[in-house]
Amino acid sequence: MNAIEARELKKSFNGVAAVNGVSFSVREGEVFGFLGPNGAGKTTTIRMLVGLLKPDGGKAFIMGYDVIKNPIEARELIGVVPEESNPYPDLSAWDNLRLVGMLYALPGKEIRERGMSLLKLLGIEEVKDRKVRGFSKGMKQKLLIAMALIGGPRVLFLDEPTSGLDVFSVRKIHELISELSREGVTVFLTTHNVEEAGAICDRVAIIDKGRIVAMGSPDELKIKTGGYLYLSVVFDREVGGDVKEILGDYEFKLGGRKLLVVCKEPGEVIGRIVDYARAKGLKIERVRTSEPSMAEVFMRIVGAK
Amino acid sequence: MMDFKFARRVWGICYKDIKVYYMKGPIVLMGVIFPLFLWIAFYAGRGFGVREGIPSLLIMTLFFTSSSVTPVIPPWETRQKTLEMLLTRPVTITTVLAGDMAASTLFGLIFSIPPVVIGMLMGAFPNNPAYLVGMILLTSLGFSAMGMIFSALPTDIPADVILLANTIKLPLIFVSGVLIPLDKMPSWAMPIALVSPLTYPADFFKWLYFGGYFDMGLDASITVIMVLILMLVAVKLHRRTIFSRLQR
Numbered sequence: 412m413n414a415i416e417a418r419e420l421k422k423s424f425n426g427v428a429a430v431n432g433v434s435f436s437v438r439e440g441e442v443f444g445f446l447g448p449n450g451a452g453k454t455t456t457i458r459m460l461v462g463l464l465k466p467d468g469g470k471a472f473i474m475g476y477d478v479i480k481n482p483i484e485a486r487e488l489i490g491v492v493p494e495e496s497n498p499y500p501d502l503s504a505w506d507n508l509r510l511v512g513m514l515y516a517l518p519g520k521e522i523r524e525r526g527m528s529l530l531k532l533l534g535i536e537e538v539k540d541r542k543v544r545g546f547s548k549g550m551k552q553k554l555l556i557a558m559a560l561i562g563g564p565r566v567l568f569l570d571e572p573t574s575g576l577d578v579f580s581v582r583k584i585h586e587l588i589s590e591l592s593r594e595g596v597t598v599f600l601t602t603h604n605v606e607e608a609g610a611i612c613d614r615v616a617i618i619d620k621g622r623i624v625a626m627g628s629p630d631e632l633k634i635k636t637g638g639y640l641y642l643s644v645v646f647d648r649e650v651g652g653d654v655k656e657i658l659g660d661y662e663f664k665l666g667g668r669k670l671l672v673v674c675k676e677p678g679e680v681i682g683r684i685v686d687y688a689r690a691k692g693l694k695i696e697r698v699r700t701s702e703p704s705m706a707e708v709f710m711r712i713v714g715a716k
Numbered sequence: 717m718m719d720f721k722f723a724r725r726v727w728g729i730c731y732k733d734i735k736v737y738y739m740k741g742p743i744v745l746m747g748v749i750f751p752l753f754l755w756i757a758f759y760a761g762r763g764f765g766v767r768e769g770i771p772s773l774l775i776m777t778l779f780f781t782s783s784s785v786t787p788v789i790p791p792w793e794t795r796q797k798t799l800e801m802l803l804t805r806p807v808t809i810t811t812v813l814a815g816d817m818a819a820s821t822l823f824g825l826i827f828s829i830p831p832v833v834i835g836m837l838m839g840a841f842p843n844n845p846a847y848l849v850g851m852i853l854l855t856s857l858g859f860s861a862m863g864m865i866f867s868a869l870p871t872d873i874p875a876d877v878i879l880l881a882n883t884i885k886l887p888l889i890f891v892s893g894v895l896i897p898l899d900k901m902p903s904w905a906m907p908i909a910l911v912s913p914l915t916y917p918a919d920f921f922k923w924l925y926f927g928g929y930f931d932m933g934l935d936a937s938i939t940v941i942m943v944l945i946l947m948l949v950a951v952k953l954h955r956r957t958i959f960s961r962l963q964r
Contacts, residue, residue: 424963458962461804465959483806491804497797501736513728514805516721555801562805 412475414439414566414597415460421468422455429455431621432469437599437614439565442592444608444615445601448713452621453601454494457570460599461491473566487515490564492555494571494601500544504535504554507543508561515562522561529557533583549580556584566597573607585611609705617712625712629705636711641701642672642680647694657687668696722814725807729815730822737785738823746784747827751776758895770835771921772894775855775914777831782824782856783885786863787877789816790954794872794961809958810951817860817947824856835925842924851924851939855917858943861950862913868953870961894918898929913942 415437422430430452437443447453458464460471462478462485471478476485498507505526512522530536533553543551552572559567569588573581588598588611602608608615609629616626625632646668654665661680662673674680677700688695703711737743755773793799802812832848835841842848866881889895891905892914901909909915920935922928928935 463800463803463962482808486804486806489804493800493804495797496801496804498801499732499736499798500796502732506732506735510728510732511805513731514725514802514807516724516806558801568804 412439413437413472414441414474415443415599416472417456417460417469418471419469420456420459420466420471422452422459422464422466428621430459430466430618433618433621433623434469435616435623435626437597439597440592440595441614442588442598442600442612444612445599445618446603446605446608446615446709447601447618449603451618453618454570456618457493457568457599457601461489461493461568462486463493487562488564489566489568490559490562491568492552492559492570492572493568494574496555498543498551498554498558501542503540503542504530504546504550504557505539507554508539508557511558512561517562525561525563526557529560532587533557549576552576553580553583556587560591564596566599567591569598569600571602572600573602573604581607605706605709606704609708617709619713629708632705632708632712633703636703636708639673639675639703640677641703642674642677643697643699643701644670644672644681644684644695645697646670646688647696650693651691654687657683722811725811726815726818729802729807729812730818733785733789733816733819734822737789738819743785747777747781747823748830751780754889765926766835766838766840767926770831770840771918771925773831773834774828774852774921775894775918776889777827778824778852778855778917779859779885779889779914781827782820782859783863783866783881785823786816786820786860787866787881788874790864790867790961791869791871791874791877795874800962803958803962809954813864813951813954817857817864817950820860820863821853821856824859825852828852828856840925844924848921848924851917851920851936854939854943858913858917858939858946861943861946864950865946865953868950868957870957872961888912888914892918893929913939913946916942 413436417433417435420430420433421428433452433456445453445456455464459466460473460478462482465479473485474488478485502510508526508530509522512526527536530539533556535550535553535557538546538550543554546554556572573584576584588600592598600608600612612629614626614628615632617624625635627635649667650665650670652665654670658672664671670684672680681698685695751773755769755776759769790799793802803809863881866877869877869880871877891901891908892912893901893909894914898909898919916930916935916938919928919930920932920939923932923935
C-alpha cells in the first residue's frame with residue numbers, strides 16, 4: 412500500500428489554477444521531496460493532502476484513507492509541520508505538546524513519556540515551561556516538529572521545515588528525518604532548498620505552475636535533464652573569445668583563465684580544448700569534471716517548461 | 717473507544733481555551749462588571765425588590781460571559797495561524813467547536829455563581845435549586861453556541877465579529893423581557909421577544925424567584941429546542957465556512 416496517494420488533484424483560487432491535475436504516490440518509509448518555485452502549488456498540494464483544503468477535483472489518500480471522507484482516520488496516522496502555522500504563543504512549550512497529545516487522544520502517561528523524550532531529542536527540554544511567545548524561530552520550529560511527532564505518525568509532512576534555521580538546527584532536522592525514515596516513517600518534504608532535497612530525499616517531484624514537471628530519484632533527474640557533466644578547465648593565462656569556434660554548440664562560460672563547458676562526453680571536448688591550447692600556446696593548469704548540482708537540475712527542468 | 721477519544725479531544729481544546737482566553741484579568745472583569753453595571757443602571761432607584769432583580773442579573777451575566785469569548789476564538793486563531801495547527805490533528809471542526817463551547821459554558825457556569833449567591837445573601841432563594849442549575853447549564857450552552865454562530869463569519873479580524881455580535885446582542889437584551897418585563901413591552905417588540913433565545917430562559921429564572929409570563933414547562937421546552945437549533949446552526953455554518961477561512 413502507498414503511504415500517500417494523490418490522484419488528479421485540482422485547486423483554483425479566484426479562477427486561477429494553483430494545482431492542476433497533480434498525481435503521484437509515495438511508498439511507505441520513503442523520504443519524498445516536493446520542490447517547486449514560489450507559487451508553484453507546493454503548499455496548496457500539501458494542504459489538500461492533509462485535508463486542510465478541499466480539492467476542486469481529484470482525491471488524496473493517506474495509508475488508503477480518503478482525506479476528505481475519512482479525515483480523522485487519515486489524520487490519526489499523520490504528523491504535520493505546516494509552513495504557515497504556529498504553536499499557541501500564550502501557552503508553554505509543554506502545554507502545546509500536551510494539547511496535541513490530547514488531540515491524538517493519547518493517555519496522560521504516554522504524553523508525558525513521549526513528550527519528554529521528544530523535547531530532549533530536539534534539545535528544547537530546558538525551555539519546556541516557558542511561554543512560546545519568547546521563543547526564537549528555531550525553537551518554535553523544533554517545538555512544531557515535536558508536536559508533529561507526539562502522535563507517533565506513520566506519515567510526516569514537513570512544509571519548509573528548515574527555512575530560516577541555523578546550520579546546527581538544519582543538521583539536527585536532517586538527522587531526525589533520516590532516523591525516522593529508517594524506522595519506517597514516510598516523510599513528505601516540501602522545501603525551497605533544492606540541495607537539501609537532493610541530499611536527503613529518496614525521490615523528488617518538481618511542481619511548476621500547478622503541474623508535476625519531473626519526478627524520480629535525484630540521480631534519475633540528473634539523467635533525465637540530459638545526463639550532462641560540467642567540464643572545468645583552468646589555463647595559465649586569459650583565454651580569448653575565439654574559443655567559441657572550437658566549442659561549436661556546446662554551452663560554455665568563459666571567465667578570464669577559466670572555461671566551463673556543459674557537455675555529455677567530456678573526452679571529446681577535452682581533445683578540442685587541448686588542440687586549441689596547443690595552437691594558442693596556452694598551458695592547461697587544471698581539468699576537472701563534476702556532476703550538476705540539484706539546484707542546476709532544478710533550474711534546467713523548471714526553466715525549460 | 718470513539719467516545720473516549722472525542723471526549724479527550726474536546727477536553728484538550730477546552731483546557732487550551734481556559735488557559736489562553738479565560739484566565740485573563742480583562743475577560744474576568746468583563747464577565748462581572750459589564751452585566752452588573754448594566755443591571756444597576758436599569759434597576760437602581762426604580763423600587764424593584766431583590767427577587768425581581770436577581771433573574772435579570774443572572775441572565776445578563778450568562779449572556780455576556782457565555783457569548784463573549786466564543787465569537788473571537790476562530791478569527792483570532794485564524795490570524796495567529798493556530799487554527800491551522802489544530803486542524804491538521806485528528807479533529808474535525810465539530811470537535812473544535814465542542815471544545816470551545818465547553819470552555820465557554822464552564823465560564824458562564826462559574827460566573828453565574830456570584831449573582832445567585834448575592835441573591836441568597838439578600839434573602840432571594842430560588843424555589844427549586846436543581847431547576848436553577850439545570851437551566852443555567854442549558855442557557856450557558858445555548859449562548860456559547862450563539863457566540864459560535866457569529867464567529868462563523870470567515871474573517872481573521874476579531875473586530876469584525878465583535879461588531880456583528882454586539883449589533884445583535886445588545887438590542888436583544890431590551891426586547892427579551894430581561895430589563896423590561898414582557899407584559900410592559902411595546903406590541904411591536906413582542907414578535908422579536910418570541911423568537912429571542914433570551915426570552916424563555918429569562919422567564920424561567922423569573923419563575924424560580926417570583927413569577928414569569930409564560931408557562932414554566934413551555935419556557936424549558938423552548939429553551940431546549942433553541943439550544944439545539946443554535947448548536948446545529950453553529951456547526952453547519954462553520955462546516956460551510958471553514959475551508960474559506962483556512963484559505964486566508
